[in-house]
Amino acid sequence: MNPVTLKQIAETLDISIATVSKALKDYPDVSKKTKLLVKETAELLNYKPNAFAVNLRTKESKTIGLIIPEVVHHFFSSVIKGIIARAEKKGYLVIILQSSESYEMEKKQLDLLLSKRVDGILMSLANGTANFKHLDDLISQEVPLVMFDKIAKIVNCSKVIINDRMAAYTATKYLIDSGCKRIAHFRGPLLPQNSIDRFLGYKKALSDNNIPYDPSLVYICECGERSFEEGKENAHKLLEDHNDVDGIFINTDLVAIGAITEFHRIGVKIPEDISIVGFSNWFMSSVISPTLTTIDQPGYEMGKEAFKLLYKEIKRRKENLPIKFKTVELETKLIKRASTRN
Amino acid sequence: MNPVTLKQIAETLDISIATVSKALKDYPDVSKKTKLLVKETAELLNYKPNAFAVNLRTKESKTIGLIIPEVVHHFFSSVIKGIIARAEKKGYLVIILQSSESYEMEKKQLDLLLSKRVDGILMSLANGTANFKHLDDLISQEVPLVMFDKIAKIVNCSKVIINDRMAAYTATKYLIDSGCKRIAHFRGPLLPQNSIDRFLGYKKALSDNNIPYDPSLVYICECGERSFEEGKENAHKLLEDHNDVDGIFINTDLVAIGAITEFHRIGVKIPEDISIVGFSNWFMSSVISPTLTTIDQPGYEMGKEAFKLLYKEIKRRKENLPIKFKTVELETKLIKRASTRN
Structure with missing residues (x-):
C-alpha cells in the first residue's frame, strides 16, 4: 500500500490540498471545524507525514513509548524500572512494547506508537535490526527519540550507553x-x-x-x-x-x-x-x-538517564528551541565474587 | 472535574443532543462529516461513555492493553510472554502498563488505554486495589476485559486463575x-x-x-x-x-x-x-x-489462556453475539527438589 498523500485527504473531503496542508499545520485562517475534520480524516487514512510530528509536539499526550527487545530480561527490567520511576515524577505514562529481537516487529511498533500519539520514544534495538531507515524516518519527522544500550552509532539522536x-x-x-x-x-x-x-x-x-x-x-x-x-x-x-x-x-x-x-x-x-x-x-x-x-x-540509571534526555528534547521541541543530540556514557563496575581467584 | 456530557458536546458544536448521541452510535441518518466532528470533539473533551465502547467494537485497533502490578517479576514476565506469543499470532500488538501495585496508577492506566482505543484489556490487580468501581465502569461500557492471577471475585468478567x-x-x-x-x-x-x-x-x-x-x-x-x-x-x-x-x-x-x-x-x-x-x-x-x-x-499458559478469552470476547462483541463470562482454572504442580527431605 502506498502512503496516504495530502491529495487523498483533500479528495476524501472534497476540499483543496492547500486547505488540508494548512489545517494540519494549524494555520489560523482555517476554521476549527475544518481542522478537526482534516485531522480526523488524516488519522483514519493513517496519514503520517512531518505534519504529524508537529501535532505530536503541540498536542501533548503525556505518554511516551518504550520499545525493548525483551521484557523478560534482568537488565531490561531494571531499565524499565528506571524509566517508569522518572516518568511518573514528571507525570508521564509509559507504553511498553517488546520487539522480541525482530526488525519487522520493531518497525510495526514504531508505527503503532506514532498512531497512538506518544510524545516521544525510547528504544533499544532488536538483534535482528541491521537497517536503520525506520529510525531515520522518525528523526526526520522530528519525533523525540532516545536510544539506549543497543544503539546504532550512525543514527543521529541522543543515546545512553556503557563502554x-x-x-x-x-x-x-x-x-x-x-x-x-x-x-x-x-x-x-x-x-x-x-x-x-x-x-x-x-x-x-x-x-x-x-x-x-x-x-x-x-x-x-x-x-x-x-x-x-x-x-x-x-x-x-x-x-x-x-x-x-x-x-x-x-x-x-x-x-x-x-x-x-x-x-x-x-x-x-x-x-x-x-x-x-x-x-x-x-x-x-x-x-x-x-x-x-x-x-x-547500571540498568536503572540507564533508564533514568534515557528518560531525562527524552524529556529535555520533548520540552525543547515544544518551545521550538534548537536540539543538540547528546551521548551519555554510564560507568560500569567489576563486582568481585567467588567464581574467580583473588 | 465532572465527566463530560452529551450536552456539552452538543453545545460545543452547536448541534442537538440527539444528533450527538446518534453520531456517536454511527446512525445512518447522520452525515459522515458530522460523525467525524462529534467523535473528534468527544475525544478532545475526553468524553467516555458507553458509546465509546461501541466505537471500540466497530473500529478495531488490533491493539490490546495489559496492566500488571510489576513487569520486573518472574511470574508476570512469563505471563507477558504467553500473552505476546498468542497475540502476535492473531495480529494484535500489546501495550504493557505497570501499576506498581498502586490503585491510583491502575485507574489512570485504564483511562489511558481507553483513550488509546485498545480493543480489549487484560489485567492483574495491584495489591493496593480494594475498590472495584473502575472495573465495573469498564464492564458497563462493554469493554472486553479479562482478569488473571490477582483477580476480584466480585467483578463480573472472564478470569484465569490457579487454585x-x-x-x-x-x-x-x-x-x-x-x-x-x-x-x-x-x-x-x-x-x-x-x-x-x-x-x-x-x-x-x-x-x-x-x-x-x-x-x-x-x-x-x-x-x-x-x-x-x-x-x-x-x-x-x-x-x-x-x-x-x-x-x-x-x-x-x-x-x-x-x-x-x-x-x-x-x-x-x-x-x-x-x-x-x-x-x-x-x-x-x-x-x-x-x-x-x-x-x-503456569504463567506462560495463563497468559495464553487470558488472551484466548479476550480474543473470543472481542470477536463476539463485534458480531453482537451474547457474552458469557468464563473462569478458567489452571493446574499447578509440586516440583520436588533438594530443599525438602524425601
Whole structure:
C-alpha cells in the first residue's frame, strides 16, 4: 500500500490540498471545524507525514513509548524500572512494547506508537535490526527519540550507553591478573554492537598482556531464550575441545550461570580449575554458589538517564528551541565474587 | 472535574443532543462529516461513555492493553510472554502498563488505554486495589476485559486463575509427609486474594493432619521490591522466636531464596534442620543450592489462556453475539527438589 498523500485527504473531503496542508499545520485562517475534520480524516487514512510530528509536539499526550527487545530480561527490567520511576515524577505514562529481537516487529511498533500519539520514544534495538531507515524516518519527522544500550552509532539522536569494550577489557584483565593463562570467551550474537565490543575488549586485554588470541577459544551464544542451556552446552563443548582452559569471560550472566551449572555437574571446580567472569550483574548471580564475579551494568540509571534526555528534547521541541543530540556514557563496575581467584 | 456530557458536546458544536448521541452510535441518518466532528470533539473533551465502547467494537485497533502490578517479576514476565506469543499470532500488538501495585496508577492506566482505543484489556490487580468501581465502569461500557492471577471475585468478567488454596495445601502437606511437625508460614500481604488463599491452604493442611495452628509461626511479607531481604529478615526473626521449627511454607520463591541465603549464612542446614517449600517456581530456584522445592505456577499458559478469552470476547462483541463470562482454572504442580527431605 502506498502512503496516504495530502491529495487523498483533500479528495476524501472534497476540499483543496492547500486547505488540508494548512489545517494540519494549524494555520489560523482555517476554521476549527475544518481542522478537526482534516485531522480526523488524516488519522483514519493513517496519514503520517512531518505534519504529524508537529501535532505530536503541540498536542501533548503525556505518554511516551518504550520499545525493548525483551521484557523478560534482568537488565531490561531494571531499565524499565528506571524509566517508569522518572516518568511518573514528571507525570508521564509509559507504553511498553517488546520487539522480541525482530526488525519487522520493531518497525510495526514504531508505527503503532506514532498512531497512538506518544510524545516521544525510547528504544533499544532488536538483534535482528541491521537497517536503520525506520529510525531515520522518525528523526526526520522530528519525533523525540532516545536510544539506549543497543544503539546504532550512525543514527543521529541522543543515546545512553556503557563502554562495553572497556568493561570487557576490565573483566578479562581481572582473569589475567588472578593468574589465568588460557582464557576462553563465550560471546553474544554477531550483529549487535555491544556483543562485538565485548569481544573486542576481550581480545585487546589478551594482546596487551602478551597472551596469544586463539579463535578456537571463542564460542557464540544467541543469548535469547536459551541462554542458560547455551551456557551449559558451550561449557561442555569447551572441555571437549580444550583441556587447558583456566578462565572464561562470558558475555552475559545467565549464560555464565548455565556454564557454572554444567561444570558443577561434571565436577570441574570453580574457581580452582576454571575461573569465570560474567556480564550484567543479574540478581541471581549474587545467590548462586559460587557467587559470580561480573560486570555491573547500571540498568536503572540507564533508564533514568534515557528518560531525562527524552524529556529535555520533548520540552525543547515544544518551545521550538534548537536540539543538540547528546551521548551519555554510564560507568560500569567489576563486582568481585567467588567464581574467580583473588 | 465532572465527566463530560452529551450536552456539552452538543453545545460545543452547536448541534442537538440527539444528533450527538446518534453520531456517536454511527446512525445512518447522520452525515459522515458530522460523525467525524462529534467523535473528534468527544475525544478532545475526553468524553467516555458507553458509546465509546461501541466505537471500540466497530473500529478495531488490533491493539490490546495489559496492566500488571510489576513487569520486573518472574511470574508476570512469563505471563507477558504467553500473552505476546498468542497475540502476535492473531495480529494484535500489546501495550504493557505497570501499576506498581498502586490503585491510583491502575485507574489512570485504564483511562489511558481507553483513550488509546485498545480493543480489549487484560489485567492483574495491584495489591493496593480494594475498590472495584473502575472495573465495573469498564464492564458497563462493554469493554472486553479479562482478569488473571490477582483477580476480584466480585467483578463480573472472564478470569484465569490457579487454585492457590489447593496448591498451598499440597505444599504444606508435602512438608508434613516428609516428617515436619512445626511448620511456619511466610505469607504475602493482607489484601490480595491469592495471599489469603495460600495462607488458608496452609492452615487447612495443618488442621487436616492434627497439627495445631500457631499464629506466632506466621510472618508477613510485602513481597514487593524487598522480597529477598524480607526472606532474610523473617528467617532471622523466626530462629529468634522459635527454636523448634522444622519446616516453612513460603508465599513466593524470592522470599524463600532470601531465607535460604540467611540460613546458609548462619549455618542452619536445609533440609536437615529446616525444610523449605516456595511458590511460583522462579528459574533461579532451579540453580541455587540447595535447589528449591516449590509450586509451579503456569504463567506462560495463563497468559495464553487470558488472551484466548479476550480474543473470543472481542470477536463476539463485534458480531453482537451474547457474552458469557468464563473462569478458567489452571493446574499447578509440586516440583520436588533438594530443599525438602524425601
